[in-house]
Amino acid sequence: MGLEKAFNNYWLIHAFVYVILYLCVPFFEMMAKELQIYRIAFVGLKPGKHIFQYEIDRSFFDLFEASPVKDGVLKVELELDKKNGFFMLDFRIDGTIKSVCDRCSEDFDLELMDDHSVIIKMEAIEHHTDVQEDVIFISPADTHLEVHQLIYEFILLSIPMKKAHPLSENGEPTCGDMIQSYFSTDEEVSEAEEEVDPRWKALKGLKK
Numbered sequence: 756m757g758l759e760k761a762f763n764n765y766w767l768i769h770a771f772v773y774v775i776l777y778l779c780v781p782f783f784e785m786m787a788k789e790l791q792i793y794r795i796a797f798v799g800l801k802p803g804k805h806i807f808q809y810e811i812d813r814s815f816f817d818l819f820e821a822s823p824v825k826d827g828v829l830k831v832e833l834e835l836d837k838k839n840g841f842f843m844l845d846f847r848i849d850g851t852i853k854s855v856c857d858r859c860s861e862d863f864d865l866e867l868m869d870d871h872s873v874i875i876k877m878e879a880i881e882h883h884t885d886v887q888e889d890v891i892f893i894s895p896a897d898t899h900l901e902v903h904q905l906i907y908e909f910i911l912l913s914i915p916m917k918k919a920h921p922l923s924e925n926g927e928p929t930c931g932d933m934i935q936s937y938f939s940t941d942e943e944v945s946e947a948e949e950e951v952d953p954r955w956k957a958l959k960g961l962k963k
């Protein structure tokens with residue numbers, strides 16, 4: 756009897772695991788598809804400049820579990836210059852990310868516009884002579900470049916130290932513009948009412 760019960764449990768657990776895995780398949784497929792976009796098969800590229808354009812949104816940031824940025828809309832243009840044995844990559848970032856204003860703690864769209872360059876050298880580890888900043892080494896046996904990690908890091912590098920609502924033409928913070936405009940229309944309404952209501956006018960006259 757005990758054995759039969761254990762046997763049933765065994766199948767139950769297996770069925771459960773299979774169902775969970777089955778349900779996860781679309782998620783893994785989505786992740787793989789998202790990553791595929793950022794995979795450049797450079798072996799097939801002619802020497803010279805090539806342009807790649809990426810539309811970044813929430814699904815991109817979902818790839819990075821610990822990302823401090825959760826959402827945004829950005830265009831990233833990558834200019835890849837294929838040279839002999841190395842690549843020059845130039846990333847132009849333009850768009851907005853969802854952020855919280857340091858001044859008023861409200862959510863707002865923080866504008867990012869920045870340019871980052873990196874050199875990728877194809878060189879075996881034993882030949883690495885100089886450890887330079889902005890130089891990444893890949894194996895001469897590699898055939899693809901995965902640029903999602905670079906794009907992610909460059910977006911984070913583009914975020915200014917102080918994140919706040921932009922300043923107006925007069926140099927005033929635009930924090931709470933929504934609230935201010937709400938109050939100003941309210942004032943206009945009451946002013947209009949003042950003009951209409953003669954009793955209010957009379958009261959005002961008494962005050963004087």
Ligand SMILES: [Zn+2]
Binds near residue numbers: 858859860930
């Ligand atoms: Zn603000």
